[in-house]
Amino acid sequence: MLKTFTRGGVHPPQNKITSDCRIEDLPLPVNVAIPVAMHLGVPSKPVVDKGAEIKVGQLIAKGDGFVSANIHSPFSGKVVKIDKSIDISGYKRDAVFITVEGDNWLDTIDRSPVLKREFNHSPEELIKIMGDAGIVGMGGATFPSHVKLTVPKGKTVNTLVINGAECEPYLTSDHVLMLEKGEEILTGAAILMKALRVEKAVVGIENNKTDAIKHLQSLLTNFKGISIQPLKAKYPQGGEKQLIKAILKREVPSGGLPADVGAVVFNVGTAFAVYEAVQKNKPLIDRVVTVTGKSLKKPSNFRVRIGTPVSNILEAAGGLPEDTGKIVSGGPMMGKAVADTSVPVVKGSSGILVITQKEARRRKIEPCIRCGKCASVCPLGLEPYLLMPLAQKSIYDRLEKERVMDCMECGSCTYTCPSARPLLDFIRLGKSEVGKIIRSRKK
Amino acid sequence: MNPTVIYTIISLSGLGIFSAIILYFVAQKFKIIEDPRIDQVQDALPQANCGGCGYAGCRNFAEALVKAENFDDLFCPVGGNATMGSVAAILGKNAVEQEPRVAVLRCNGSCDVRPSINFYDGTSSCAVAASLYGGATGCQYGCLGFGDCVAVCKFDALAMDPISGLPVVNDVNCTACGACVKACPKNLFELRKRAKKDRKIYVACMNEDKGGIAKKSCAVACIGCTKCFQVCPYEAITMANNLAFIDSDKCRLCRKCVPVCPTNSILEIGFPPRKENEEVTGEVAGQQNNQTNKEV
């Protein structure tokens, strides 16, 4: 039976043109800059010096503080310098520059493709392995996983939710990963269940991926406590609040965490990375990236080492088309436009989307006609037509009362607005200012 | 007379008198006794309600002034020393004299010297663009040109120059209230000490990239070469993060640093033109060097 979330949501054209493309490997780049800020929280501190010889999987930056993550080298070669480099944020930030030489991995990493299903670590050991391996949320939020697994005192968790929804148009990296590495993902889910001490896990998959649903369902006999829940294809089904509402019918409270309703959500890519970390001793150094777009010669799904420049991936997909207007890291609804193709792929880069010049420009802004469509599509029940002028006029106390901090920046409002008003631009501004005010109040 | 009219007159008048009596007693009961000096101080303030003092409007500042022990942290930039003097006289306290200041834009990267490397299609707001990325040019520290500062200035002291793409400060109108300083997401405005004839010497750049990279993005960027630092006789110049900074409190406007800058990043405003045999290096761009400041 198909489940879905009840409030809001939109149906952008899915354009999953790469859903039949098998995962391919990319040739290694020559020079890379690995950013030290690839995750939510404090940027990591480099632990290698200029001139150091490093192997694949070696620790190159250590997490700084509780909410931070380790970073391991995806390449073998020599460290050239620690300097600033432009990254996905649009600004120059610290990075470890490496000249790639060969492909020598650390001996401790098990590179064999043999499936390993058994594990007998304790929950604490599992969390420590994941923290050491630098695992962060691969759905795009990049929240350090070992922090998410440390449930705050006073909250109990009884269900693990695995996010296989992939609601963004064009993206298929989770889809093909489920098709090709289904057992590994389910093993990763079992590991996460042990780490969280829960008996029940549900994998939510949108029903535009019927082959993945069938495939994973066929594997369930080997896994106790895990079930598959098909979901109606609607954006943003992959948002964790919407996922929990659809699968478990529980609403995460405003300002709260999924743990407040007894659930924890992890992306299928993260579950796979967890499997590799625990069973193969492999830290997070690569991920599946969908490179797609109607004008690309060879849209594909690639397994990409973290730190590979976007230009390399575009080359492998047939080169950047002549009429390219925009290059987006992520999906078309929440992805970030890239100004410079030398930026590296990071832990949260799920896809590279090329948009043609015709489709890249925004329409002219018209006055708000008070149609209320933005409010009717908002999955969190907010009122974007009100939040935008409040943010423009900097009325922050009213913004906070109208729950602007609940906004997940999904973009459904701006997608729908008949007057093409830049609702999300201003709501984001309002959120950041109100966030500053709230943080300064807590001090 | 029609009885209806008489009844109407009586009932309405009665209602009016009754309400007046109630209102009188309520007004008496809820009367707020305020220090009458607050009104006096408020009248002495400029009534701009700009928030430059750090308080929510002139009345709020007047209340703070009356309550305060001394004026160490209290200053009205719009009214300046004259206003603080009058307030001090009313309250019988000592006024703190401050040097008058003016807002200065520390960026000279106009459209002709700082080429665009991408096209920004988002909302025309500096705050939105700055939260998205470093900007449409190679310099992520420079002015974005959408005029958040112009929109926030209450004294008509800022206007966008359509040719250079940079905001221009009107020295006469600027009261150094600090609104533009808060509004600019790149922190390009600085409140510098006013000199005689509104002369200024300052490094019109905030770029912290290494010299080669900075120069590639903008022809008049500061490349951190330290030539100005070496030549300053008053130790007014400091170097940090590949960027020079001239302290307006220490600078004596001797002009020795301006001609040695290889990229013409240091601007001198309000001075007479130099004699022919003095060095003037490089090209001038954006805000014209060696010109008296015109009225905007």
Next chain:
Amino acid sequence: MANLITVSPSPHIHSGLSVNKLMFGVIIALVPAFIVSVLLYGVGAIVVTLISVASCVLFEFLIQKFILKTEVRITDGSAMVTGVLLAFNLPSNLPWWIIIIGAMVSIGIAKMTFGGLGNNPFNPALVGRVFLLISFPAQMTTFPVPSGISTPYISQVDGFTGPTPLAMLKEGIKQGVPVADLMKDAPSHMDLFLGNMGGSMGEIAGAALLLGLIFMLIRKIITWHIPVSIILTIVLFTGLLYLINPEKNADPLFHLLTGGILLGAIFMATDYVTSPMAPAGMIIFGVGIGLLIIIIRVYGAYPEGVSFAILIMNGFVPLINRYIKPKRFGEEIKNG
């Protein structure tokens, strides 16, 4: 510029919805009612509609270009919709100069003075109609008897005009005639449904208007909340009155099909700018309108109350928007 990469904040795709598409959708939904008007009232219907639309668009153009000196936006279709809706509130034999005055009030006073599209608190077409009703009561309340498509556009000749069923009802009740007798002279329910009665152009064709409603619901131009809550409230309220005193009150179906209830509920009250934003607010809005319509019809001096009811509730919309919010996701955590 063509060769530089474009950078902008997310989202990077758009649904393609535009003000234009929504407004023209409303106009298409009005076409069945327009056809019925032409079939019954002939040339007059076409002339009144054309004059109304043309003057609304012209006034909007003149005001935007020469008085406000802002961007001219007549292509967004909103002035056209106001023109058509204003025409539907007028008798098909109204003199042309009165129509132009109505357009001037609708666009100039009710819309442009508040800041143009999106800023007016009151429905422009209704403001225009009410202004004309109060200023030219005679011309606005004499309706031609429907005589087929070949009826020429003649203004206000006696013998060619007749009262609306509601006006007849009001007069009759005032004189103490039992309602059942009045109903014998009134058009049958089927006649009312298909438009065979006297009235303004939009009042007459219940069936055609309902077709328009279904079209707009399918195209997601409006939601069901406002029309359904208005109609249900009217049916319940008049049903109650009819049960209590069938001598003095007409049955609910008669009320529903006469006057501008269907036009008002489907096209006027659902105007985006002047209606509430949240579904719960829309229902309160609809209930208020329904109650006011019947109160004015039964206890007020006018036989018809739709315009006034909607305008009064338009005034309450900012209050409704302020306090009736959409259902938020997740309850708020109370800080300990």
